[in-house]
Amino acid sequence: MVRPFSHSAKVRSRGYSTPLQRRITDFGADVPFGKIANKFKEHYGIDVPITTACRITEAHGEKVAGLQERLHEIPETRGAEYVVAEMDGSMIPVVATGQSSQSSGCHDRRKDRRVEWKEARLTLAHSKGCVSPVYGVTLGGADQAGDLLLDCAIRAGCGAITRVHCVGDGAQWIADQVSRVFALQADCLIDFSHLCEYLAAAAPVCAPAAPKEWVEQQKTKMKDNQVSQVLEILEKHKEPESAAKDAPVRKCYQYISNRQHQFDYKGALKADLPIGSGEVESGHRYIIQDRLKRPGAWWKKENANSMLALRVLRANHGWDAYWDSQFQHAA
Incomplete structure (x- = not known):
């Protein structure tokens, strides 16, 4: 069956256009999914089911996470004189449902439900004097966080002559990762x-x-x-x-x-470099905790990872570029 309007408008029955998906994802990255329906009714006068808002938001978050590529080699170009780098961990609530025992005859995964706290490690880097850091976040281990910090530093302008100034709270894993990925090119400073x-x-x-x-x-x-x-x-x-x-x-x-x-x-003071890690600590609040650390909210690890990817995308000013690519793909 040929549907001229659906073909020309590039929409399908019971489907959601790319502009509508963008707005759903924008709300979903900021507020609990249960509030999206009310906001859409208020702003656009249309009804969006909670399950649909959740599905669309998490699908785009998963796509964003899959698009992320890591830089692992510091360029041979000179680069910035100084790059300031910070990383720290913040705990978020996660839930897992295991496979129930077949021998027990129980197939309800809710009976094997486990809730725990998972560390989300936030990284950032920027050249000296810059007010727009490059962010990264991972639910992985210390090595993954270290690789992510290196990626942020390279994107922030780290080069062959760059001195990387890392500020942290004194956790041993931070010092170990800074030494591993930057070697003698970096120094660690305890947050004052x-x-x-x-x-x-x-x-x-x-x-x-x-x-x-x-x-x-x-x-x-x-x-x-x-x-x-x-x-x-x-x-x-x-x-x-x-x-x-x-x-x-x-x-x-x-x-x-x-x-x-x-x-x-x-x-550090002589070089006009920071002696505090307030940037990464504030980043925890507005990138991670504002959305993922809410009363009564527990996340599947994969969904938490997708949500973090969306929020870092926005913090890194990549939101418009991502949706431009989605419009081109839809066309």
Whole structure:
């Protein structure tokens, strides 16, 4: 049967045009699927079933995730003088349903439902002074996050002479991955606010009469790279080994002593480079948590991965290019 209008308009019965799919996906990447129907009724006066909104959004997210290609080789061109790179993990709720035992005669996968928390590792990189980072996110392990950080750095302008300045919270896996993918081309710096939290916890023990003043003195020393002097002060007040595991002075001492080569704040400030990892921490909120960490929401891992792909696509300003390609494909 020939349908002239359907042929010329490139639509089919009970189908959804590419412009409509774009709007559904746009809403789906921002709000729970249950709210999309109300928003479409309010904005466009049409009814969109929740299941359809979910199916279309997740299908495009899966397609976006499949289109992502990773860069693994730093170009031989000079590149930017400095590239700032950060990565960190954030926990999201996931659910899995296993295969029920055939011998038990039970085929209801809901009876084998497991809920857990999965770490989403966010990476970003940008050249010094740039305000538009390149983002990446993975639900994989540390090596995948490291490869993703390298990809972001290359896209941000990393070249043969580039110095990669990485700021993190002190997690060992971050330092290991920076060393693995950048070798001697990068250095790690402990996020200054994380350091201050340890100092603030130790202050009431080291200087009970004036804890705030003590913290400011140690902060000044650390910014001047006087790490050994701060360690000497902490050692004088360090709790005995028999004390509780969370003894604040001992924890602060260990935190600093185990990372002594990661406190070059003086060099970073002189080069006008950041000493905090606030960019990646704020990225967790508006890229990951705003959509995937909602009360009562649990995600299948594959659907969470698709949603993360959509949100990173938008953060990287690739939204228009993706939909342009979908329009061309539809034509």
